[in-house]
Amino acid sequence: MMAVDAAVATAGIRRGPGRPRDEDIDGQIIAATLALIDADEDLTVSRIVARGGVSRAALYRRWPSLTALVAAALDVGRTVPPPVDAEGDLREAIVGSLLGDTAAATSGYSEARFRHRIRLVMADRTLQKAYWSSHVSRRRMPVEAALRRGMEGGILRGDLDAEACFDAIAGTVYYQLVVRGDFFDEPATRARVAAAVDVIWRGMLA
Template sequence: MSTSPTPQTPAPERRLPGGPVLQDSVTEAISAAFFEELASVGYARLSLEAVAKRAGAGKAAIYRRWPSKLEMTVALVSAVAVDAPEVADSGTLRGDVLAFLTEIAGALRHRLPSKIIPDLLAEGTRNPELAQALFAAVRDTRRAKATRLLDRAVERGELPADVDRELALDFLAGALYWRLAVVHTPTGPDYLDRLADKLLAAFAA
């Protein structure tokens, strides 16, 4: 998921076949309300009626855009993942890793993603349809962007061409997610620097 807590829905006003114009301002209000409601009650208790009320819109306005709670969740969460910026090219593997960790830490510390991400991961264990849709749209997108970080390091000669990318990707996010989202342990000012050094040592092993 992106660090952006209030994702934008960059869709211009559009008309459904034979239907009314879907106003961009209404779509954005519903999107913002969705994330606030999801963070507040979780996916299992999320209702489209509550999202509509929070957005100041009618329930019909939601159904004109998304036919179900599942499709709404996948569409909006996926949009955030796709819109997330590429990992900055600092010129060095360490700089890229540190930038990646900084972005992830920012998301996990924000009041919305810090609640939404663990909830959706837990819900995915109970809802295979949700898990499959989110994994394809979010996990694969994010891992593809992180893979380019490793590819750049290979091109620079900082990593061997046969580096285990799958394991490296698990290392990149795993420790930080465990610390901030699972055990909720505060980090010191040098934590990300120390973690980056450990990750580089692991990649080189």
């Protein structure tokens, strides 16, 4: 027991190569948050720091609030898509980027986490708005920029609301998962989304 205490005391004052790197602590906090989310447990700072083996101060140095931390954890594994290549087929590039990103978010293992994310944001509008501002809206930017280039280039109608067009396509996908309860990778679901995208794209053309 004394040996353990001494080791802890030594570790506490040690500096240099043995000190946990910042990114390790980031990862421990995010992993602890996701473990609680996946286990469907209440999300509190106390539970997260206990599970992650870190201090409250370490958590609050990295995230200003529990809400910001949960939003970041929900976004793990997702990235802002690269700029849409507008040289080739604009429709294929835009729809491919938009649906590819949605598919990445909702298929396979992460489908359970997608459903959990919706539950969490519907229970907490502050979290919903934080997640929207810091993550979803940033991920939409490459596609919205490509839509605006299509409008300027005369392929798409100049009076389109690019955000509304994005919402129509992404909303069709969300409807499958949130209202119908279907899986995105079922053939019938894909066929229905493709039919809706046909209609929406036709309505966007100049």
